[in-house]
Amino acid sequence: MIDLQNISYSYPGSRTAALRGVSFQLAPGEKIALMGANGSGKTTLVRCINRLLKPSGTGSVDGYALDREEDLWEIRRRVGMVFQNPDNQIVATTVVREIAFGLENLGLGQAVMKERVESALEKFHLQSLRETSPHLLSGGERQRLACASVWVMDPRYLILDEPTSLLDPQGREEIMVFIDQARHESNAGVLIVTQYPEEALDADRLLIMHAGRLIMDDLPAHVFSHERKLKSMGLGLPVEVELDRLLGSTM
Amino acid sequence: MKIVGENLSYTYRSPYAPDHRALDRLSFVVRPGRILGIVGPSGSGKTTLIQHFNGLLRPGSGRLRVGPVDLTDPRADINWLRRRVGLVFQFPEFQLFEETVYKDVIFGPRNLGVSGEDLEARAASALEWVGLDLQKIGNHSPFHLSGGEKRRVALACILAMQPQCLILDEPTVGLDRYAAQRVEKLVFQYHRNGKTVIFISHDMDLVARLAQDIMVLHKGRLLQYGSRTDIFLDETVMKKASLRLPRTVQYMRKLRARGYAVPLNIFTLEKARRIVRGLNPVSRG
Ligand SMILES: Nc1ncnc2c1ncn2[C@@H]1O[C@H](COP(=O)(O)OP(=O)(O)OP(=O)(O)O)[C@@H](O)[C@H]1O
Numbered sequence A: 001m002i003d004l005q006n007i008s009y010s011y012p013g014s015r016t017a018a019l020r021g022v023s024f025q026l027a028p029g030e031k032i033a034l035m036g037a038n039g040s041g042k043t044t045l046v047r048c049i050n051r052l053l054k055p056s057g058t059g060s061v062d063g064y065a066l067d068r069e070e071d072l073w074e075i076r077r078r079v080g081m082v083f084q085n086p087d088n089q090i091v092a093t094t095v096v097r098e099i100a101f102g103l104e105n106l107g108l109g110q111a112v113m114k115e116r117v118e119s120a121l122e123k124f125h126l127q128s129l130r131e132t133s134p135h136l137l138s139g140g141e142r143q144r145l146a147c148a149s150v151w152v153m154d155p156r157y158l159i160l161d162e163p164t165s166l167l168d169p170q171g172r173e174e175i176m177v178f179i180d181q182a183r184h185e186s187n188a189g190v191l192i193v194t195q196y197p198e199e200a201l202d203a204d205r206l207l208i209m210h211a212g213r214l215i216m217d218d219l220p221a222h223v224f225s226h227e228r229k230l231k232s233m234g235l236g237l238p239v240e241v242e243l244d245r246l247l248g249s250t251m
Numbered sequence B: 001m002k003i004v005g006e007n008l009s010y011t012y013r014s015p016y017a018p019d020h021r022a023l024d025r026l027s028f029v030v031r032p033g034r035i036l037g038i039v040g041p042s043g044s045g046k047t048t049l050i051q052h053f054n055g056l057l058r059p060g061s062g063r064l065r066v067g068p069v070d071l072t073d074p075r076a077d078i079n080w081l082r083r084r085v086g087l088v089f090q091f092p093e094f095q096l097f098e099e100t101v102y103k104d105v106i107f108g109p110r111n112l113g114v115s116g117e118d119l120e121a122r123a124a125s126a127l128e129w130v131g132l133d134l135q136k137i138g139n140h141s142p143f144h145l146s147g148g149e150k151r152r153v154a155l156a157c158i159l160a161m162q163p164q165c166l167i168l169d170e171p172t173v174g175l176d177r178y179a180a181q182r183v184e185k186l187v188f189q190y191h192r193n194g195k196t197v198i199f200i201s202h203d204m205d206l207v208a209r210l211a212q213d214i215m216v217l218h219k220g221r222l223l224q225y226g227s228r229t230d231i232f233l234d235e236t237v238m239k240k241a242s243l244r245l246p247r248t249v250q251y252m253r254k255l256r257a258r259g260y261a262v263p264l265n266i267f268t269l270e271k272a273r274r275i276v277r278g279l280n281p282v283s284r285g
């Protein structure tokens, strides 16, 4: 389980806190969606989970403490991250090396490694781009690459910061399938940040951030019943939910 | 500004990869003052096409005219074009490079010769359009903003140049709903002022709300070009380009399947709401 208790964070030199006393838990197999206006603290929270930032408060991943230097390796290997801007995560010179990069530190045999990399290329339709430099990829291709690099590591938790924003409908569908497979086959816990309310509908819980605070943590249907509150925070409802409500019955 | 393509083709050449024909003999006319949405699967050539419109890329073969400028002519006045055609990229954060948000936003207009108070006024109004306050964030470093905030600033940089033709690559990706709605208002404002707006998006709800005309690209070819009703109700084209129906249209289809006599070409939530509210017991039966 990922367990964060009373996490706060201020960026150096900034007068306002980006996170104020955030607590939440993510269990294996669970899918949580996280929504909030631009600048509300979503990405900051995500960065705290694998300690790219050092927040105050306490937290742990499967019992490994966020603030223990010795635990950091275990935490990073358990938590796979896909960032909002996929560029920030690219380290290697070709697609195939990028995917192999994380695996190289896991001490797997060459044959196993090769097999995993090949299946990642296939799964995310990157075979024809294997020797391409990641910087020459289109936005959607970079997002697929970021997901492939995380998938090969077989993480216990997937943290995805707007992973489908640049994908066409088919690519988006594929990522959603990938997330569901990770949950059902590997019992991975998933946290997905999104600006599309429709993507939150099938989550087990929906979290809403506002000005650095977690102000709602409930079933998506319950959260979406607070229409006014959401709209005042710059967020919207799924189209179907809004029209169903008007129709007075669920379609 | 009128844009005319005739058999426009473009091929990416690289010593490391086989040639890739990204645009394949496109012929089209974008009428001045229209709002055009460009859609199609990833890799279909959308970004390559719009990069031609302000001269970032030059036609490989065929012809392209943007306003009075013939891009096929090696002596074409590209500077003239860049001052009038504002292009906001898919990763607009790469357009930011100054120490402060203010300096970034005034960079373009200053190059156009704007100075003094006018400069500040332009920056303030451009930022306001994207829902940001110059007083509040003018002195911030653009690199210390959230993802969505960066995109909004990058958009303001282009708006501050007051282009005749505005071209946006995935304009609302990563924006919260409030900011996305401001961008939509902005597009309509440009349209009312007679300017041309062209945008690329995978979000069919956005395309449905904004675009008057839609151009569908598929593997570098122009699959179809028409009004939004023509495109969205053309099942063959929608299927071939793997496009999703706008959610309002999907909802109308569900209503029809339940026996309600409703129109299908409903592209905004407001209209959909009106239809649903107006369903009387008779049409409900
Ligand atoms: N590197 C940084 N230095 C200083 N302040 C930052 C930095 N990154 C973000 N901030 C600020 O911290 C706050 C929270 O930002 P964060 O990136 O977490 O927001 P977000 O919810 O992910 O927004 P978005 O939807 O735009 O991605 C914002 O006010 C932002 O301006």
Ligand SMILES: [Mg+2]
Residues within 6 Å of the ligand: A042, A043, A044, A084, A161, B146, B147, B148
């Ligand atoms: Mg973010």
